[in-house]
Amino acid sequence: MSDAHITNHEEDGETRRDFIHIAAGAALAGAVGAVAWPFVKQLGPAADTRAASSAEVDVSKVPLGGEVRVLIGGKPFFVRHRTEKEIAEAEAVNISTLRDPQTDDERLVPKPDGELNRAILVTSGACTHLGCVPVGPGTNTGDYGGWFCPCHGSHYDTSGRIRKGPAPLNLPVPTYEYLSDTLIKISL
Amino acid sequence: MSGPSTYEPKTGFEKWLDTRLPLIRFAKDTAIDFPTPKNLNYWYTFGAILAVCLVIQIITGIVLAMHYVPNTAMAFDSVERIMRDVDWGWLVRYIHANGASMFFLAVYMHIFRGLYYGSYKAPREVLWILGCVIYLLMMGTAFLGYVLPWGQMSYHGSSVITSLIGAIPVIGDTIKTYLQGGPAIGNATLNRFFSLHYLLPFIIAGVVILHVWALHVPGNNNPTGVSVKDVKKDTVSFHPYYTVKDLFAILVFLFIFAFFVFYAPNSLGHADNYIEANPLQTPAHIVPEWYLLPFYAILRAITFDLGPITAKLGGVIAMFGAIAVLFVVPWLDTSKVRSMRYRPLAKQFFVLFVAAFIGLGFAGANNPDDLIVAFGEDKLVVAYTDETGAAARSESFAEYHDAEHFIEGLDESAGASMEVVKSGFKWLWAAQFLTFFYFAYFLVILPILGIIEKPKPRPLSIADSVLGKHGQGSAGGTPVPGAANAAAPRDDA
Numbered sequence: 255m256s257d258a259h260i261t262n263h264e265e266d267g268e269t270r271r272d273f274i275h276i277a278a279g280a281a282l283a284g285a286v287g288a289v290a291w292p293f294v295k296q297l298g299p300a301a302d303t304r305a306a307s308s309a310e311v312d313v314s315k316v317p318l319g320g321e322v323r324v325l326i327g328g329k330p331f332f333v334r335h336r337t338e339k340e341i342a343e344a345e346a347v348n349i350s351t352l353r354d355p356q357t358d359d360e361r362l363v364p365k366p367d368g369e370l371n372r373a374i375l376v377t378s379g380a381c382t383h384l385g386c387v388p389v390g391p392g393t394n395t396g397d398y399g400g401w402f403c404p405c406h407g408s409h410y411d412t413s414g415r416i417r418k419g420p421a422p423l424n425l426p427v428p429t430y431e432y433l434s435d436t437l438i439k440i441s442l
Numbered sequence: 443m444s445g446p447s448t449y450e451p452k453t454g455f456e457k458w459l460d461t462r463l464p465l466i467r468f469a470k471d472t473a474i475d476f477p478t479p480k481n482l483n484y485w486y487t488f489g490a491i492l493a494v495c496l497v498i499q500i501i502t503g504i505v506l507a508m509h510y511v512p513n514t515a516m517a518f519d520s521v522e523r524i525m526r527d528v529d530w531g532w533l534v535r536y537i538h539a540n541g542a543s544m545f546f547l548a549v550y551m552h553i554f555r556g557l558y559y560g561s562y563k564a565p566r567e568v569l570w571i572l573g574c575v576i577y578l579l580m581m582g583t584a585f586l587g588y589v590l591p592w593g594q595m596s597y598h599g600s601s602v603i604t605s606l607i608g609a610i611p612v613i614g615d616t617i618k619t620y621l622q623g624g625p626a627i628g629n630a631t632l633n634r635f636f637s638l639h640y641l642l643p644f645i646i647a648g649v650v651i652l653h654v655w656a657l658h659v660p661g662n663n664n665p666t667g668v669s670v671k672d673v674k675k676d677t678v679s680f681h682p683y684y685t686v687k688d689l690f691a692i693l694v695f696l697f698i699f700a701f702f703v704f705y706a707p708n709s710l711g712h713a714d715n716y717i718e719a720n721p722l723q724t725p726a727h728i729v730p731e732w733y734l735l736p737f738y739a740i741l742r743a744i745t746f747d748l749g750p751i752t753a754k755l756g757g758v759i760a761m762f763g764a765i766a767v768l769f770v771v772p773w774l775d776t777s778k779v780r781s782m783r784y785r786p787l788a789k790q791f792f793v794l795f796v797a798a799f800i801g802l803g804f805a806g807a808n809n810p811d812d813l814i815v816a817f818g819e820d821k822l823v824v825a826y827t828d829e830t831g832a833a834a835r836s837e838s839f840a841e842y843h844d845a846e847h848f849i850e851g852l853d854e855s856a857g858a859s860m861e862v863v864k865s866g867f868k869w870l871w872a873a874q875f876l877t878f879f880y881f882a883y884f885l886v887i888l889p890i891l892g893i894i895e896k897p898k899p900r901p902l903s904i905a906d907s908v909l910g911k912h913g914q915g916s917a918g919g920t921p922v923p924g925a926a927n928a929a930a931p932r933d934d935a
């Protein structure tokens with residue numbers, strides 16, 4: 255490079271040194287990112303943990319009027335076998351009165367034949383307020399016959415919808431599918 | 443050489459902080475403006491490389507500890523889980539395992555550098571001793587860490603090393619039991635080793651701070667060994683001159699490091715350590731990690747009793763002695779001249795010493811009874827029991843029919859058997875010879891050389907050496923035989 259050339263660039267306020275600084279800075283930023291990524295990623299769930307993130311439940315084993323509680327990767331889920339009366343109560347609600355409006359049907363998943371199995375309700379077992387596990391059939395079903403959260407007094411109805419108390423949302427319905435008429439697979 | 447501080451606080455905040463905790467002043471004086479000899483070569487970059495190594499080990503170690511389980515029933519599986527299931531766990535573990543090797547590679551370069559340029563001599567004795575402490579702590583840390591994956595080598599290696607302690611007379615057995623927390627290496631041992639393996643690196647970090655402090659009082663030594671005479675002419679500021687040089691060396695070092703991590707992650711380890719520890723079965727060939735091999739060779743070189751000292755105790759003493767002798771080098775080397783550049787004889791012995799140390803490493807890796815080179819005739823050895831049936835005897839023969847004849851002459855009950863024994867030079871003999879040289883270098887050669895050696899002329903100053911002016915003028919440049927040099931200042935002035 256001739257002297258004249260260099261002078262030209264310097265007049266524009268650019269020098270080779272600027273170029274080197276920018277190139278080195280960019281390379282450094284890339285390197286720091288590439289090194290940081292594995293060290294952050296290792297904090298996430300490991301492959302064996304991810305592999306253990308679903309469970310199959312035989313719903314025919316759930317007693318009428320009762321529920322089964324399953325832990326998947328440490329998170330609680332409820333599988334409830336509702337009575338005719340409970341189903342009727344869940345369907346009779348005027349959803350415009352609800353804090354988190356959802357019909358009972360919207361909270362169910364069809365069987366392989368496309369029919370809804372209204373008797374079986376599957377929900378998360380973590381109260382949407384601060385994560386306690388509500389109590390249910392056999393203990394205290396609260397004012398609406400579903401679940402009652404003992405921590406701060408949230409009442410859920412027979413569709414798992416929030417009716418009273420501090421919780422903002424209905425008990426979420428997890429991702430699940432009917433593998434057959436009686437076998438469901440719940441995934442995180 | 444921390445001269446007067448050149449820091450001028452500019453902003454209001456800097457002024458406020460400077461009168462309360464002069465942190466910025468400290469950083470500027472030690473890492474930016476610090477006057478550093480102009481002539482440092484790449485051997486002087488290993489200090490910075492070592493700092494990087496320590497940081498890498500601590501970061502990867504903390505991550506491993508998040509997934510590792512210090513329990514004999516689960517440790518091995520938890521390490522395999524790190525390798526297979528934890529996202530990027532294989533990378534973190536390979537960095538940590540190879541990082542230990544890289545750390546030792548760098549520390550050996552750093553120590554040999556110090557030995558060659560006489561960096562242990564006044565006024566840097568404390569600096570040197572702190573370095574020896576760090577080296578000792580590193581060996582301890584690496585030994586403890588190697589037990590954690592709970593493989594066959596972990597178990598049987600630690601079992602061998604802890605039984606060494608048992609060789610100490612009278613109290614040895616008690617110490618050993620208290621170290622193991624039981625009659626043998628077990629869960630209690632694994633738990634405390636994990637705890638200490640986590641702790642020691644932070645103690646190392648603490649000693650490193652003292653080490654750097656002790657460096658910054660007299661300032662760096664340099665390849666000529668000649669002290670800084672004129673800060674303006676002989677030194678440059680640490681930043682950017684040495685920050686950039688160190689950074690470049692670190693990058694080259696990381697290339698080598700990355701080569702091992704990505705292309706040969708298990709080449710420095712032992713396949714046996716991928717077999718879960720089994721206390722009932724010792725691997726055929728027990729060896730420590732490569733960086734401890736020279737000391738392992740010294741340990742096994744003592745195969746004879748010395749008066750009341752049994753061979754076992756003698757080995758332990760020799761091994762610890764080999765490290766202990768490093769601490770007193772400043773007082774063993776009697777030469778007034780620091781750098782071996784100007785010590786024609788010492789330079790040659792130094793090369794031999796490095797070769798001996800590497801040779802000891804090979805001796806440590808090989809079975810002591812294996813041959814380095816086979817020579818002479820193979821012999822036939824007949825082993826038998828004497829007439830009383832009380833003692834085993836053997837007899838060697840050069841010819842088959844002589845041996846056969848001898849067996850025919852023996853009684854049936856002697857149970858004679860014949861075996862071919864190769865003859866040649868055993869690794870054990872090499873280890874013994876090299877061990878002898880190792881100690882002789884420190885205890886005999888260095889003390890005597892300082893007296894009899896005639897050093898070459900040294901440059902008057904660092905600036906002169908950089909400008910290629912050698913051995914002119916008088917003072918430091920005059921070739922003075924060590925003995926006649928007694929009156930000259932010990933400092934390589």
Ligand code: HEM
Nearest residue numbers: 499500503504506507510539542583584587588590591643
């Ligand atoms: C001076 C620094 C260190 C050195 C020289 C060192 C050395 C070692 C060595 C040689 C191993 C065995 C590697 C293998 O074959 O798997 C190891 C394992 C381990 N180290 Fe370190 N280490 C250091 C610092 C640390 C720190 C600071 C921690 C934790 C905070 C740590 C945690 C671990 C763990 C959990 C293991 C077992 C997992 C494994 O085997 O990979 N290390 N270390």
Ligand code: FES
Nearest residue numbers: 381383384403406
């Ligand atoms: S956590 Fe359920 S009401 Fe607060």
